[in-house]
Amino acid sequence: MKSNIRTALLTFLGYKFASSNVGYIKYLLLMSQYPESSWQPNLSGMGMGLSDAQFVVLDIETTGASPFEGSSITEIGAIKVKGGVKLDSFNELINPGSSLPQYITNLTGITDEMLYDKPGISAVLPTFLEFIGEPSESILVAHNSPFDISFLKSAAKSIGITWPNYRTIDTVKFARYVIERFEVANYKLSTLADFVGTSTTPSHRAMKDVESTVEVFHHLIERVAGFEVFTVPDLMNFLKIK
Numbered sequence: 569m570k571s572n573i574r575t576a577l578l579t580f581l582g583y584k585f586a587s588s589n590v591g592y593i594k595y596l597l598l599m600s601q602y603p604e605s606s607w608q609p610n611l612s613g614m615g616m617g618l619s620d621a622q623f624v625v626l627d628i629e630t631t632g633a634s635p636f637e638g639s640s641i642t643e644i645g646a647i648k649v650k651g652g653v654k655l656d657s658f659n660e661l662i663n664p665g666s667s668l669p670q671y672i673t674n675l676t677g678i679t680d681e682m683l684y685d686k687p688g689i690s691a692v693l694p695t696f697l698e699f700i701g702e703p704s705e706s707i708l709v710a711h712n713s714p715f716d717i718s719f720l721k722s723a724a725k726s727i728g729i730t731w732p733n734y735r736t737i738d739t740v741k742f743a744r745y746v747i748e749r750f751e752v753a754n755y756k757l758s759t760l761a762d763f764v765g766t767s768t769t770p771s772h773r774a775m776k777d778v779e780s781t782v783e784v785f786h787h788l789i790e791r792v793a794g795f796e797v798f799t800v801p802d803l804m805n806f807l808k809i810k
Contacts (some may be wrong), residue, residue: 615801618789619651623737624700625709625785627777628716629676631664635722640664641689642678644696645774647782648706652789654782658699659775661686676772690727693720703734707800711757711781713738735809739785742807746791760784 626646632639646658661678663686673679700706710716713736724731743755752763757770761780764787768779797806804810 615799617799618797618803621800622648622650622655622701622706623709623785624648624706625778625782626716627710627774627781628719629678629772629774630719631666631668631672635719639719640666641719641723642668642672642676642683643774644692645776645778646696646699647778648699649782649786652786656699657775658696660692660696662692663688678773689723693723693727693729697729697732700732700734703732706734708734708736709739709781709785710736711739711760711777711784713740735804737785737803737807737809739781739788742788742792743784745807746788746795757781757784 624646625648626644628641628645629643630639630641641662642664643661644658648655648657661683663683665688667680668678668683700708708717717736721731739757739760740755743752743760747755747760747763752759757777757780761768761770761784764784766780766783768776768783770777770780792803792806795806797803
């Protein structure tokens with residue numbers, strides 16, 4: 569009975585996953601209290617279902633820790649997903665206009681030679697915004713999103729573009745809400761990727777990290793169903809996103 573409830577609910581959401589972690593205990597206990605005829609959500613008048621929402625999962629690499637200390641973007645990676653399915657992807661290396669610190673090259677594997685003939689942020693960012701679409705079309709997702717968004721906003725300002733008012737989900741915050749602290753050592757992307765069992769290992773390159781984040785995000789979407797979160801407004805309220 570409990571297994572049937574879980575499978576049916578996830579099918580409704582449009583996400584299918586094989587994991588069965590300890591964190592589902594709360595969910596199973598909650599759902600087992602209701603007859604099958606009563607728990608199926610009715611989205612009429614309740615906002616867009618999560619399986620119908622378009623998410624753009626993104627990651628950036630940079631020359632340093634803060635755009636307010638002169639650091640710049642060197643790579644943008646993003647994957648557009650809907651209903652657990654990849655729709656499109658975006659990946660560009662960016663010439664920051666300065667040499668990379670050695671520790672950044674050591675961390676990411678990105679070298680000055682790789683960036684020498686690449687376009688600057690003024691050419692890449694408008695294209696990336698076209699990829700994302702309007703705020704009404706896409707919800708952004710990133711691991712430690714304040715870091716990524718601060719760089720993107722700073723880059724937009726530097727080239728005279730107003731950064732659109734995108735709703736943004738931070739998977740660090742999301743994970744803290746639905747994965748118990750005893751289940752993981754911390755909420756780093758590498759830790760969550762290992763916990764979820766992602767097919768891609770984070771490597772401090774934008775697309776690899778995005779691919780891992782997509783799988784982590786889908787796992788979190790699966791888990792949050794246990795908190796009766798079925799629609800975009802439900803999720804925004806759950807994560808306290810305005």
